[in-house]
Amino acid sequence: MSYTPLRINTIKPEIQIPFELYIHFKDQYLCYQAQGLVINKDKFKKLKKQKVAKFYIKSQDERLYQKFLDQLIQETLNSAETPVEDKVVLMEEASSTAIEQIQKDPGSESSYKMTQTATGGLRKLITDNPTALKIMFEKKALPHEVLVKHSLNVCLLATKLAEKLRLSDDEIQAVMTAALMHDIGIPRSSEEAQNLFQKTKQKFTPDDRRHHKEHIESTLQIIKDKPYIKPLVIQLIQHHEEVLSGNGPYKQTKLNAAEECLSLVNSYDKKILIGELSPKDALKELMVDELGNYELKTLTKFKEVLQKEGLIL
Ligand SMILES: [Fe+2]
Numbered sequence: 001m002s003y004t005p006l007r008i009n010t011i012k013p014e015i016q017i018p019f020e021l022y023i024h025f026k027d028q029y030l031c032y033q034a035q036g037l038v039i040n041k042d043k044f045k046k047l048k049k050q051k052v053a054k055f056y057i058k059s060q061d062e063r064l065y066q067k068f069l070d071q072l073i074q075e076t077l078n079s080a081e082t083p084v085e086d087k088v089v090l091m092e093e094a095s096s097t098a099i100e101q102i103q104k105d106p107g108s109e110s111s112y113k114m115t116q117t118a119t120g121g122l123r124k125l126i127t128d129n130p131t132a133l134k135i136m137f138e139k140k141a142l143p144h145e146v147l148v149k150h151s152l153n154v155c156l157l158a159t160k161l162a163e164k165l166r167l168s169d170d171e172i173q174a175v176m177t178a179a180l181m182h183d184i185g186i187p188r189s190s191e192e193a194q195n196l197f198q199k200t201k202q203k204f205t206p207d208d209r210r211h212h213k214e215h216i217e218s219t220l221q222i223i224k225d226k227p228y229i230k231p232l233v234i235q236l237i238q239h240h241e242e243v244l245s246g247n248g249p250y251k252q253t254k255l256n257a258a259e260e261c262l263s264l265v266n267s268y269d270k271k272i273l274i275g276e277l278s279p280k281d282a283l284k285e286l287m288v289d290e291l292g293n294y295e296l297k298t299l300t301k302f303k304e305v306l307q308k309e310g311l312i313l
């Protein structure tokens with residue numbers, strides 16, 4: 001039997017859960033609750049206190065989970081009584097679940113559908129709630145969750161930059177999906193390539209540059225023939241480290257607006273999460289050191305996005 005992990009905050013107490021829930025304990029999957037039951041609030045609180053972060057479902061139940069989650073997201077985001085902080089938690093957990101699922105199984109259509117559920121909810125969340133992006137972006141990540149946090153941060157800021165650049169809705173959707181998926185190849189790469197995630201590209205040696213392509217190639221190999229993934233999403237993942245100076249892994253010197261948007265935000269967020277710079281200093285470094293990597297007008301628009309979202313003054 002194969003099991004799929006999901007974050008427990010994507011399950012809500014007091015409503016009927018239409019699939020079996022499992023917990024992973026001492027290398028075993030233990031049935032926590034039978035199909036069709038409700039978790040009461042106290043039981044749910046106890047789980048959180050015990051730091052149970054994930055439930056598991058039988059992989060064959062993924063479709064039921066997706067339907068359940070779609071409905072929960074819609075109801076939560078449309079509810080006037082739900083505080084923005086709770087909406088942020090749900091979307092953060094739903095998006096992180098999507099990233100973890102597609103990282104584990106990049107060739108699965110059901111995992112890809114999860115990314116579409118996540119991007120739809122995220123766009124609505126940050127469009128309807130002006131403070132949501134800042135709340136989500138400024139949350140600290142646990143050390144083992146930095147890669148997931150990075151993907152989510154890139155998705156949030158790339159959405160706003162893409163809107164600012166007046167990309168079409170289809171292009172924005174592609175940028176968001178590619179942002180969630182862009183680094184999912186890292187865990188499947190060689191140790192040398194994996195270690196590069198902990199370095200900002202300014203510190204790369206020539207050897208590092210050779211290994212850098214691996215985390216992209218390992219994803220492309222799996223997703224390139226999937227008919228349900230739009231060609232632009234695949235192209236964006238392939239070119240997410242490309243820069244106008246030609247120093248990217250594929251040495252491109254021309255980028256379309258969507259490619260430049262994703263690459264710029266990817267570079268910016270690494271300066272914060274890995275380089276530990278403040279949002280303000282990261283922007284300064286981007287505008288000084290990477291002036292040849294991105295168009296000045298794109299950098300200026302990005303600065304305006306950061307100001308509008310309240311990340312810099
Ligand atoms: Fe990358």
Ligand SMILES: [Fe+2]
Binds near residue numbers: 150183266
């Ligand atoms: Fe990245």
